[in-house]
Amino acid sequence: EAGVAQSPRYKIIEKRQSVAFWCNPISGHATLYWYQQILGQGPKLLIQFQNNGVVDDSQLPKDRFSAERLKGVDSTLKIQPAKLEDSAVYLCASSSPLGEGSYGYTFGSGTRLTVV
Amino acid sequence: GNSVTQMEGPVTLSEEAFLTINCTYTATGYPSLFWYVQYPGEGLQLLLKATKADDKGSNKGFEATYRKETTSFHLEKGSVQVSDSAVYFCALMKTTGKLIFGQGTTLQVKP
Numbered sequence: 001e002a003g004v005a006q007s008p009r010y011k012i013i014e015k016r017q018s019v020a021f022w023c024n025p026i027s028g029h030a031t032l033y034w035y036q037q038i039l040g041q042g043p044k045l046l047i048q049f050q051n052n053g054v055v056d057d058s059q060l061p062k063d064r065f066s067a068e069r070l071k072g073v074d075s076t077l078k079i080q081p082a083k084l085e086d087s088a089v090y091l092c093a094s095s096s097p098l099g100e101g102s103y104g105y106t107f108g109s110g111t112r113l114t115v116v
Numbered sequence: 117g118n119s120v121t122q123m124e125g126p127v128t129l130s131e132e133a134f135l136t137i138n139c140t141y142t143a144t145g146y147p148s149l150f151w152y153v154q155y156p157g158e159g160l161q162l163l164l165k166a167t168k169a170d171d172k173g174s175n176k177g178f179e180a181t182y183r184k185e186t187t188s189f190h191l192e193k194g195s196v197q198v199s200d201s202a203v204y205f206c207a208l209m210k211t212t213g214k215l216i217f218g219q220g221t222t223l224q225v226k227p
Contacts, residue, residue, distance in 0.1 A: 031213055042120075042205050042217030043160070056214060091160065095213055105213075107160040 002026065004108035006092050012114045018080035021111045025074070025094030029106075031055075032069055034077050035091040037110070043091055049075065079113075087115045118143045122206050122218035129196055129225050137191040137221045139180075139206035147208040149173075149182055149189040150215070154203045163191075163204070196225045 005024040013019050025032050030051050035043035046065065048056040051072040060067070064083070069075040079086055089112050095105040123138040141149065151163040151173070164173035169184035178193045189206060206218040 033213070033215075035215075040219070042207070042219050043215070044217070045214050048212065048214060055212060105162065105215075109159040 004092055004094055004106050006090075006108035006111055008111055009109065010112050010114075012116060013082055015084055015115050016081040018078065019082055019113060020076055020078045021090050021092075021113075023075045023077070023092030023108060025092070026096075026106055029094035029096040030072070031095045032075050033093040033095075034067060034075070035093065035107075037089040037091055039088070046077070046090075082113075082115045084115050087113055089113070118147070118208060118210065118216050120206050120208055120216055120218035122204075122221050124219075124221070126222040126224050129223070131198055131225055131227050132195045133225075135191070135193040135196045135200075135223070137204055137206075137223070139189045139191065139218060141187050141189065141206075141208050143187075143208055145211070146184070147210060149180070150207045150209065151178070151180055151189070151191050152205040152207060152217075154205065154220075156202070160205070196223070198225045198227055201225045 007022050032049045034046045036046050037043040046060045047067045049069040052069045065079055067077045089110040091110045092108040119142045121140050148167045150165045152160045153163045154160050164175040166173040166182035169182050172181045180189050180191045201224050203220045203222050205220045207215045209215050
């Protein structure tokens with residue numbers, strides 16, 4: 001089966017600019033996650049969707065980050081305006097069913113964002 | 117709250133040496149535990165998992181045992197290869213499916 005698709009693979013922007021990342025999960029996976037991985041750290045969950053509803057966005061900096069999953073399939077994560085500390089790899093993952101991620105939890109290759 | 121602590125790296129070993137990467141966790145209840153690996157230039161891959169106390173996860177010669185009494189999930193391999201050089205992440209999973217990762221341990225294996 002096809003994996004989790006993410007684009008772009010790399011992005012360089014200046015601070016205060018905006019950027020958007022796209023994720024297409026594995027077909028049929030109801031749960032979609034966005035993680036942020038800062039260099040030298042483990043990934044941290046930003047937001048979790050179940051179909052097109054938000055399950056957890058407690059660590060999403062809502063003043064600058066937003067995410068949506070219209071139609072419960074692919075998802076977009078946006079940063080506006082970007083700060084230097086947003087430089088990181090943004091990982092998308094999907095799983096099914098909710099809570100049993102170990103049986104289908106798959107990560108995409110990520111988008112590496114550099115803010116200069 | 118829930119958290120995962122790993123030994124700091126980098127860990128540098130010679131080929132065929134024994135590997136241990138320590139991992140301890142703090143959690144409410146009994147989470148599932150995982151080891152993920154990230155090879156250079158690649159994405160995160162599940163290495164092994166354990167879902168309850170005393171379970172042993174194993175894959176590709178790596179093993180880890182879920183120790184409830186010591187809240188640990190140490191990763192071991194009897195004989196490492198150069199191809200095992202990567203960053204290893206210990207993680208726990210909450211019932212919602214959220215993964216909480218440790219900071220990662222870099223393993224460098226020299227021929």
